[in-house]
Amino acid sequence: MCILIRFTDVSETISQQEVSDFCNLSGYSGFGNNGSVHDYFYDNSRGKLTYTNVVTQYYTAKHDRSYYTDPAISYGTRARELIVEALDDLKSQGFDFSPLSSDGSGYIYALNVFYVGPRVNNWAEGLWPHSWVLASDYNVGGGKKFRDYQITNMGSELTLRTFCHENGHMICDFPDLYDYGYESSGVGNYCLMCFGGNNKNPVQVCAYLKNEVGWATKVTSITPGITATLPAANNDFYVYAKNATEYFIIENRQKTGRDTFLPDAGLAIWHVDEQKNGNNEEQMTASQHYECSLEQADGRFDLEKDVNGGDSEDLFASPYKTEFSDSTTPKSQWWDGSNSSLNITQISEPGSTMTFVVSDTSGWVTNKKVINTYGHVNTRYGFAIVEGLSGWKQITPSSPDGVSNVLDILKVAQANERQVNIYIGSDGKILAAIML
Numbered sequence: 520m521c522i523l524i525r526f527t528d529v530s531e532t533i534s535q536q537e538v539s540d541f542c543n544l545s546g547y548s549g550f551g552n553n554g555s556v557h558d559y560f561y562d563n564s565r566g567k568l569t570y571t572n573v574v575t576q577y578y579t580a581k582h583d584r585s586y587y588t589d590p591a592i593s594y595g596t597r598a599r600e601l602i603v604e605a606l607d608d609l610k611s612q613g614f615d616f617s618p619l620s621s622d623g624s625g626y627i628y629a630l631n632v633f634y635v636g637p638r639v640n641n642w643a644e645g646l647w648p649h650s651w652v653l654a655s656d657y658n659v660g661g662g663k664k665f666r667d668y669q670i671t672n673m674g675s676e677l678t679l680r681t682f683c684h685e686n687g688h689m690i691c692d693f694p695d696l697y698d699y700g701y702e703s704s705g706v707g708n709y710c711l712m713c714f715g716g717n718n719k720n721p722v723q724v725c726a727y728l729k730n731e732v733g734w735a736t737k738v739t740s741i742t743p744g745i746t747a748t749l750p751a752a753n754n755d756f757y758v759y760a761k762n763a764t765e766y767f768i769i770e771n772r773q774k775t776g777r778d779t780f781l782p783d784a785g786l787a788i789w790h791v792d793e794q795k796n797g798n799n800e801e802q803m804t805a806s807q808h809y810e811c812s813l814e815q816a817d818g819r820f821d822l823e824k825d826v827n828g829g830d831s832e833d834l835f836a837s838p839y840k841t842e843f844s845d846s847t848t849p850k851s852q853w854w855d856g857s858n859s860s861l862n863i864t865q866i867s868e869p870g871s872t873m874t875f876v877v878s879d880t881s882g883w884v885t886n887k888k889v890i891n892t893y894g895h896v897n898t899r900y901g902f903a904i905v906e907g908l909s910g911w912k913q914i915t916p917s918s919p920d921g922v923s924n925v926l927d928i929l930k931v932a933q934a935n936e937r938q939v940n941i942y943i944g945s946d947g948k949i950l951a952a953i954m955l
């Protein structure tokens with residue numbers, strides 16, 4: 520629902536019909552916006568979310584604007600009072616709340632409040648735009664009630680960015696991906712839930728949040744040996760996970776359509792740690808880091824260092840940056856400093872479809888099962904298939920332990936279902952093996 524509010528001393532310049540179109544009309548272009556709020560969420564979810572707002576008539580507040588914007592009153596207090604006033608008025612007029620969608624507990628998904636005129640407050644005072652909860656649940660009958668709300672000024676024009684951001688919180692339970700302390704830039708202009716790129720054509724929601732909320736079209740696990748193909752703007756993602764909460768998620772972002780105002784085009788490689796709560800910790804250490812980080816291809820970490828909100832060298836693409844591994848900058852290591860063995864190579868030029876190759880990493884690959892082995896008698900040929908590695912791997916003839924000895928370890932491990940640690944040389948061959 521979207522409630523419209525005017526004050527006794529400030530009247531509206533934008534009609535109820537205009538706000539209704541801004542919220543709901545497919546193909547809306549008023550004030551230069553790229554579609555309506557409905558269109559933004561419909562496109563971002565690839566048709567999985569159809570979000571419409573019931574837009575009320577204007578309610579005239581009981582007091583002058585200055586009563587509600589008084590900076591001496593604790594922030595949010597008068598906003599809540601104003602909203603309850605308006606809801607009381609709707610109720611007294613017999614307004615029909617029954618069509619509003621609610622969750623399993625009866626909470627209506629979204630309560631948007633637009634008030635007329637410009638922002639007159641400083642940050643965190645009076646009616647400065649915010650989202651919060653009402654002082655207590657507001658029952659409207661039929662088991663339905665309001666709790667979450669967002670309130671914004673209308674100004675002289677309606678724009679998508681802030682409205683969609685706040686509804687991202689209410690409808691999808693998205694977190695903020697900016698730094699509340701403003702010591703860093705969070706994920707900058709690469710996601711609606713951070714800076715959002717542009718007021719009238721905000722960029723898309725990032726892959727992490729799209730995937731969390733169930734908007735993925737296709738999610739593919741990354742395994743060595745695959746050639747990945749990623750179309751842009753189709754909610755196709757590649758994922759490489761350490762466990763259920765820490766993983767990399769990769770998407771193709773191009774500067775067209777809803778992503779026109781991205782700082783860069785190419786593969787966005789996100790490092791997610793769901794154990795973290797938001798992007799307030801910019802330290803990039805094992806214990807302090809973001810919930811959702813963009814691996815910036817230029818290796819400068821400008822977002823964490825608050826240098827900018829994104830630049831033209833952040834996403835991966837040929838010829839600028841074609842590899843991402845444990846030994847590149849930025850690295851594909853996990854937050855605890857251990858190697859992930861994720862080794863992305865041959866990243867293509869930016870385009871509506873991008874490709875990359877996932878290679879085996881040189882170095883130790885640990886705690887793996889041996890799936891098969893092969894050795895030729897009287898020769899120094901030994902091969903194995905090891906979990907997590909691509910295809911048959913040769914034991915390098917120059918192994919200091921000797922091919923027969925390495926092969927023997929692998930055969931015993933296979934027969935007894937014991938795990939192994941394998942050392943892969945820079946030539947991609949098995950140099951050594953240890954049974955665990």
Ligand SMILES: [Zn+2]
Pocket residue numbers: 684685688694695
């Ligand atoms: Zn927010």
